[in-house]
Amino acid sequence: MRCPFCGYPDQKVLDSRPGIDGETIRRRRECTRCNRRFTTHERPERARLFVVKRDGSRQEFQRDKTLHSMLIACRKRRVAIEDLRDAVDSIERELYQEFEEELSSSVIGDKVMEALRDIDTVAYVRFASVYREFETLADFQEVLDSFKGRKRKVTARAS
Numbered sequence: 100m101r102c103p104f105c106g107y108p109d110q111k112v113l114d115s116r117p118g119i120d121g122e123t124i125r126r127r128r129e130c131t132r133c134n135r136r137f138t139t140h141e142r143p144e145r146a147r148l149f150v151v152k153r154d155g156s157r158q159e160f161q162r163d164k165t166l167h168s169m170l171i172a173c174r175k176r177r178v179a180i181e182d183l184r185d186a187v188d189s190i191e192r193e194l195y196q197e198f199e200e201e202l203s204s205s206v207i208g209d210k211v212m213e214a215l216r217d218i219d220t221v222a223y224v225r226f227a228s229v230y231r232e233f234e235t236l237a238d239f240q241e242v243l244d245s246f247k248g249r250k251r252k253v254t255a256r257a258s
């Protein structure tokens with residue numbers, strides 16, 4: 100950090116305290132060359148992931164949006180919101196492990212489909228139909244066929 104008055108890169112920190120919002124650290128500094136004082140507000144850097152959509156636009160990844168799209172798919176289904184939150188948690192974790200800066204929106208779509216497949220079949224087909232832009236009955240049939248011979252994953256629950 101450089102002194103805003105003379106540009107010298109070294110200061111003494113006179114005082115550190117949490118900022119008003121509680122998320123920043125406010126530091127009172129004194130330049131070791133010109134002795135003038137100034138204040139900095141430091142904020143921890145959070146990893147940010149950007150989602151590149153089909154049209155090429157970018158948006159910061161927001162877990163709420165993912166949860167929202169799952170909720171829409173699960174409308175009127177007996178699905179526990181807890182299960183959806185857990186699914187979004189693991190999707191989010193995977194994304195931050197697998198990507199550093201940006202990823203294609205299709206990655207999220209695929210992970211949501213995978214999660215819904217284990218949670219609720221109807222929700223899964225609903226989501227798939229929108230996400231994959233189903234146009235014909237054959238598209239639905241293809242997804243339904245994918246269930247044949249597939250064993251439902253049983254998740255053990257700690258109680």
Ligand SMILES: [Zn+2]
Binds near residue numbers: 104106107132
């Ligand atoms: Zn200075």
